[in-house]
Amino acid sequence: MPMTMARTSLLVTAMLVGHFAVAEGERISFVACPVVRDTATVPCFLADNAGTTYYLGIQQDIGADWFPPQLNHKVLVEGYLSGDTVCGGLEIKPIATSVLPTVDPACNTILPAEPGIVAPHAERGAGPNGEVPGSAPRRAPPPPPEPPFAVxxxxxxxxxxxxxxxxxxxxxxxxxxxxxxxxxxxxxxxxxxxxxxxxxxxxxxxxxxxxxxxxxxxxxxxxxxxxxxxxxxxxxxxxxxxxxxxxxxxxxxxxxxxxxxxxxx
Amino acid sequence: MARAVMAAALTLPAALSAQQSERIDDWWSPGQGTPLPERANYSNAGGMLGVFNQAGVLETKGHAFFEPLGSNGRACVSCHQPSDGMSISVATVQRRWQATAGRDPIFAEVDGANCPNQPRGEASSHSLLLERGLFRIGLPWPPRDANGAVIEPEYDLELVSDPVHCNSDSEYGITSATPTVSVYRRPRPVANFKYFAYPRGPGLGFNIKDGTPLDRDPETGYPSTMNIMADAREPTLKQQAINAGLGHLQTQGRLSEAQLKQITDFEAQVYVAQAYNEFAGSFETPSAPDSLGPVAVANGVPGLGDNLHNPVFGFYESWKREDFDGSADGADEFKASVARGSDVFFLRQFWLKDTTHINSIGLGNPLKRTCATCHNARMTGMDLAPGWVDLGTTNYPTWNGPRTFTEDSPLPVFKLTCKPGYKTHPYLGTVVYTHDPGRALISGRCVDIGAITMQQMRGLAARAPYFANGSAKSIAEIVDYYDRRFNIGYSEQERQDLINFLSVL
The missing domain is CATH 3.30.1330.60 (OmpA-like domain)
Known part of the structure; x- marks a missing residue:
């Protein structure tokens, strides 16, 4: 596994983010308050469960495959541990998150940026969009359906x-x-x-x-x-x-x- | 250096106040019949507003936008004055009150009074118009869809306070024979429409914010941009004109097709923007930023702004000055301030938080971005997606007036309680106190409570006060509102630079 500032080994991670180690590929599912971790670039979205901090994803855009959770709401987290640590939390990937509908003012934590905690590369950052001129490139529409038609x-x-x-x-x-x-x-x-x-x-x-x-x-x-x-x-x-x-x-x-x-x- | 700029800019409104008070000749009376020039300038607190008729000089005699068509003597132009950025400022309203002893058609009881039941000619009957520039918008309760069928609202609505005595009125109120909810809003500028009210072609038309179908143009069946009205209730300019005739002008019946065409043709080709500033001079010189002035707006290309390659309001490099040595004159300092203000608008990050239809649509809460994230439509700074958002100007706690509904407010206060089984307001929950439910009065949805369609940002200096409820008296108050709302923490220089930037749009 390549070492970067954003990704460290699972062993180190276990010491950093929680009190027990978890295995790569392990299913994880829980409900918790999301926690926002500011960074020098985009914020990371984390969640704590049973003493362990998990990394859910970063701020992206409306066309992204994954949408971040929301403060003021708990989040249902479902997915599999990748074995990596990102932005100070164990990465869950693939991941599905659901913003639970009830307003919960207790979910309101924004952590400041800290040296050494780096968000993954964001195609659409927190500032001007420097990489994709204009709106996201449109995908070519699929060809219209043709016979023979089936169920x-x-x-x-x-x-x-x-x-x-x-x-x-x-x-x-x-x-x-x-x-x-x-x-x-x-x-x-x-x-x-x-x-x-x-x-x-x-x-x-x-x-x-x-x-x-x-x-x-x-x-x-x-x-x-x-x-x-x-x-x-x-x-x-x-x-x-x-x-x-x-x-x-x-x-x-x-x-x-x-x-x-x-x-x- | 920056202090000098700030001081110069801050003295501007006072310096021009006498000039502004003499603007009575700029008033356009219904049926006055004089031609509207292809290009005209009107003075205001920020300098001069430019109005550009792309189709050339307009003969207004007999023109449906400029002639009184209904029983109350108003024309469209009554509340959409060229000098006021095709809206109407509260200063103009007050001047008309003084000049006509309250008899100007803009004070018609139907919506120029706090309620039609109140005696005309008494200032107290028109307090919301005189003090905030607000007209009454009476909406059917419960809401109706485009075919007139009742939409079962997802919430119960109660009147909590009614300082202007309309929603509680037996003839005009919520429990009257024709149940009506009255809210009070500013007239939106009738200009620059190609950027946000363009005809869309055929297609399903997804509202990108929640995946619901966009409203349809009743004639073509095509989806609408849904960005014309504060509550997006009219899908096209034509539909707006039909209902504005029946409502605001009190026409006896629907305007004719010829009249509607005149109105919408005019609206589609008129552009407004600030064109001149005392310090910076004309904005329409080759060395000026390329998106200033009404002709630049007319010549622009609609679409989504991209901050680095195609910014919403263009580039200000030609006004940047990094090498001031203290000898620069007021012009250079003001221009440099505007250029810095542009950078504040496009680059200064802050936490956007708890804003319905921004944070709640998948972008995450909070969202670390800039002003231009939401104000993303080229040239106008509107939201290219259907732009109704709950910015916090109407729901309690507000950041622009009383923080709680129990404090005195000149506006009515409603309590909306979401029924079980529906999505609630995403940040305020099941019970929301508001003085304008906004889009929710049209859609019937709890998630839309307090959501108001974003306003365009051109010609701001000509048409104070701001926000749909007129709660910001000046451009400075707009900036201060956002600073409070999102806890931005602008420095004094950032604040003044942003004010100067907004004043030249």
Missing amino acids: KEFSLSFTFDDDGLIAREFGVLARAIEYAKVSKASAIDIVISRGSAKLSSGEVINEDPSAVMRRERLIRRWLAVAELPTATRVSIKPMGEPLPADGRTDENNRYIKLTITPEKR
């Missing part, structure tokens, strides 16, 4: 208890709507999940039923403006009971799935 599934993912559709999911929904139009869908069957999460402590937390209701409202708003073929039958099935948590892939179980059945020829 196809599209999945929109959400964070725990949330109904906000983030930028990277826009393309999924756009492709689903386009596929339904081009294939003259006879049916769109929509399943709205209610997820859950098994924490490292063994506790299981379930999404509030209202998250399902809010996701349903979102997809209905889109169906109202999608200009789908008039013959398309739409069914929406919101889940009442939460999907079981397995403590390994729970972050994948918060979704809206659209199954599109093309017109029969």
